[in-house]
Amino acid sequence: xxxxxxxxxxxxxxxxxxxxxxxxxxxxxxxxxxxxxxxxxxxxxxxxxxxxxxxxxxxxxxxxxxxxxxxxxxxxxxxxxxxxxxxxxxxxxxxxxxxxxxxxxxxxxxxxxxxxxxxxxxxxxxxxxxxxxxxxxxxxxxxxxxxxxxxxxxxxxxxxxxxxxxxxxxxxxxxxxxxxxxxxxxxxxxxxxxxxxxxxxxxxxxxxxxxxxxxxxxxxxxxxxxxxxxxxxxxxxxxxxxxxxxxxxxxxxxxxxxxxxxxxxxxxxxxxxxxxxxxxxxxxxxxxxxxxxxxxxxxxxxxxxxxxxxxxxxxxxxxxxxxxxxxxxxxxxxxxxxxxxxxxxxxxxxxxxxxxxxxxxxxxxxxxxxxxxxxxxxxxxxxxxxxxxxxxxxxxxxxx
Numbered sequence: 001x002x003x004x005x006x007x008x009x010x011x012x013x014x015x016x017x018x019x020x021x022x023x024x025x026x027x028x029x030x031x032x033x034x035x036x037x038x039x040x041x042x043x044x045x046x047x048x049x050x051x052x053x054x055x056x057x058x059x060x061x062x063x064x065x066x067x068x069x070x071x072x073x074x075x076x077x078x079x080x081x082x083x084x085x086x087x088x089x090x091x092x093x094x095x096x097x098x099x100x101x102x103x104x105x106x107x108x109x110x111x112x113x114x115x116x117x118x119x120x121x122x123x124x125x126x127x128x129x130x131x132x133x134x135x136x137x138x139x140x141x142x143x144x145x146x147x148x149x150x151x152x153x154x155x156x157x158x159x160x161x162x163x164x165x166x167x168x169x170x171x172x173x174x175x176x177x178x179x180x181x182x183x184x185x186x187x188x189x190x191x192x193x194x195x196x197x198x199x200x201x202x203x204x205x206x207x208x209x210x211x212x213x214x215x216x217x218x219x220x221x222x223x224x225x226x227x228x229x230x231x232x233x234x235x236x237x238x239x240x241x242x243x244x245x246x247x248x249x250x251x252x253x254x255x256x257x258x259x260x261x262x263x264x265x266x267x268x269x270x271x272x273x274x275x276x277x278x279x280x281x282x283x284x285x286x287x288x289x290x291x292x293x294x295x296x297x298x299x300x301x302x303x304x305x306x307x308x309x310x311x312x313x314x315x316x317x318x319x320x321x322x323x324x325x326x327x328x329x330x331x332x333x334x335x336x337x338x339x340x341x342x343x344x345x346x347x348x349x350x351x352x353x354x355x356x357x358x359x360x361x362x363x364x365x366x367x368x369x370x371x372x373x374x375x376x377x378x379x380x381x382x383x384x385x386x387x388x389x390x391x392x393x394x395x396x397x398x399x400x
Contacts, residue, residue, distance in 0.1 A: 041059075041062070045058075047318040049316070052121070053120075053315075054116060054318070056116045057071065058113070059112055059113045061108075061110075061112065061113070062109070066105075066106070066107045066134075067105065068106075069099070069134060070100075070133070071131060072132045073131045074094050074096070074130050075094045075096060076128070079125060081117050081119045084116065085117070085339030086114060098117075100113065118338075173392045176393055176394030177240065177244050178193075178392060178393035178394070180390075181214075181216055182209060182214075185219055190207060190209055190221065192238070194221070195238050196234070197236060197373070198234075199232045200229070200230065200232055201230040203231035205223070205225055205232060205233035206223070207221065207234070207235045208222050209221060210387060214389055215253045215390055220387045221235055222387050223267075223376050225382075225385070226376075227380070227382050228378060229380075233376055235373065236373040237371070237372045239393075245395050246327065246368070248325065248393065248394075249396055250322075250398075251321065251322070251390075251393075251399065251400065252374065252388055252392070253320065253321055253388065253389045254267070254314070254322055254387065256385065257384060257386075258382075262285070262286055263378070263380040263382050264283065264290075264292065264379045265379070265382045265384070266281040266282065266292065266375075267374065267386060268372075268373065268374060269373045269377070270367075270370075270371060270373070272367045272368060272369055273369075274368040278295040280326065280367055281293070282335075283377070289314055291335075291347075293359070296362065298358050299358065300347055300356055300359045301356070302357065307354035311342055312342050312344075314337075320337060321336075321337070322336070322337060323335070325397065326369060328366055328367045328368055331367070333347040336400075338400060343355070347359055
């Protein structure tokens, strides 16, 4: 019988800003023909809000390549998985199983696979500790890390995430017109590929290149968004974005500190020359993501309780991958958060109650977008600090 060694997993809690994130790292030794490498490690990082959470899970395969992976664990707080990305995730009672997709099952020695999920919980959201990879369980039990203080203080800014490609996500950038991780910025003032503007009036909102926080590489775009109308600030791409054509796909990673407020805010704006130069705006309202059309204040989804429930919040204090598509020829739109389509932000040209019936109240809406700006607009309450990284914009879906 081949001996299987185990390493006791370590649990560490991190509290930052107004959101709480937890990190569980379990060291696992697995062996033999099961296809899991000695020295494999599973890392689980969750970001939660009232009643809901997302989790990013990384499987480091260790010294031996893996051809197909299955990760399983047990939830101890009644958590229920609602959707997932980069894996097929199923749940039976408290037991959750994640299997690779066709394109990410082969992992080279020393490499890793990443996937994520979204779910709900009741009174508590304890982290799982009994991970198993390809049927081989982690040994030991979760114990508090000796390095973790009993009452950790919130840091003034979130730590940088592990480095990956500075300009590409999992889907790469392909032939995108914009493909930028801000690594070519040499100062703190955005320049070259990016230009700062203050629509309507200039207040206390600011945008800088940040070398302390980044999803990848060493730099990101930081936006300090203040509450109140005159504090608008945006940083726009100077590339020839109208040359992309009538169909736009965008991908960007965003990290922010304060949950979306009840009032309307915007963090992406694009000028529509077919709508008298008014903006097509992506942001939030009623604590969830939404689209807004400046000219008539139409929203996607409709701001009813059912409509809002079909959108998603934008989790805080962790990098989130946001994608969207705007088809100017067909007048349709789509939106994804961490690879999962957001049902309330899907407009297919056919009116759907509580989703896009208000949006489609304007006949023959056909946007002609002429610019792309990242930043912050608050129309009353709401202040936030945001970081943007690994931005891509092109004629085809780019992916996370």
